[in-house]
Amino acid sequence: MLVGILPWYYTQIIEVKEPCELEVVVFNLELINILLKRTNEVFGSATQITNAIENTAYVSLDDAERKSVESIIDNLKHELVSFKNGNDYAKQMIYIKLMELAVIFEKSSGKDKKKLKISTK
Numbered sequence: 001m002l003v004g005i006l007p008w009y010y011t012q013i014i015e016v017k018e019p020c021e022l023e024v025v026v027f028n029l030e031l032i033n034i035l036l037k038r039t040n041e042v043f044g045s046a047t048q049i050t051n052a053i054e055n056t057a058y059v060s061l062d063d064a065e066r067k068s069v070e071s072i073i074d075n076l077k078h079e080l081v082s083f084k085n086g087n088d089y090a091k092q093m094i095y096i097k098l099m100e101l102a103v104i105f106e107k108s109s110g111k112d113k114k115k116l117k118i119s120t121k
Helices: 029-043 049-055 063-084 090-108
Strands: none
Touching: 029 090, 063 090
């Protein structure tokens, strides 16, 4: 499974050589960083997802990570529906799920790293 977390609101797909599934999640990256900073203070960590995203276009996931990401995305869909229906706790759950995705991305960005190439066209 290939996962990309991009700091843009749109992504252009230039060529598809085999069938693929694309899930698009748009969120405020700085807000996720603020939340991660707060958890870093509690756990004494130094995770900062914007660094990983600025340096890495996408990560490759093993089977366990793929299952985790699929589960998180399914839960995220459910929480988005709950939020639209007025559930008071849905917003917090949405941010927790986004943080989970960010941490998985950060953990996986060291292996099979693909540098981000920005086109100037």
